Amino acid sequence: MSQVTAEAVYKNFTQLGSNERARFFALLASPSTQGENFSHDQVFGHLAxxxxxxxxxxxxxxxxxxxxxxxxxxxxxxxxxxxxxxxxxxxxxxxxxxxxxxxxxxxxxxxxxx
CATH class of the missing domain: 1.10.1660.10 (Multidrug-efflux Transporter Regulator; Chain: A; Domain 2)
Incomplete structure (x- = not known):
């Protein structure tokens, strides 16, 4: 069984169009992820x-x-x-x-x- 890595997710993310990126961030903000506290660096650190x-x-x-x-x-x-x-x-x-x-x-x- 293959495990998804942060690098693979990021690589796929960089290939998304701007509308799909916006949808991705909307999904991150959805109630299903509200219980988790992500720091700014955890979400956007790779963009620094x-x-x-x-x-x-x-x-x-x-x-x-x-x-x-x-x-x-x-x-x-x-x-x-x-x-x-x-x-x-x-x-x-x-x-x-x-x-x-x-x-x-x-x-x-x-x-x-x-």
């Missing part, structure tokens, strides 16, 4: 050194691809590598940029409320 395509990065940031490209053209986000004509973006840089976007939104809401 990963790189995203522009489309994946835009999805992660919750912006359109055109907005993402505008951030890149203004130098707010820099590519960490290239494969052919496609730029790749480091997870750690995207995470930091997402935090900065959230900080700007929070400050804007605080100013509007005062």
């Amino acid at each position: 050194e990963d790189e995203f395509t522009a489309l994946e990065a835009a999805e992660y940031l919750g912006v359109s691809i055109s907005t993402f490209r505008r951030h890149v053209s203004h130098g707010r986000i820099r590519a960490s590598g290239e494969v052919g004509r496609n730029q790749l973006f480091a997870t750690k840089h995207l995470k930091a940029f997402k935090r900065s976007l959230q900080d700007v939104k929070a400050r804007g809401i605080a100013v509007a409320a005062s």
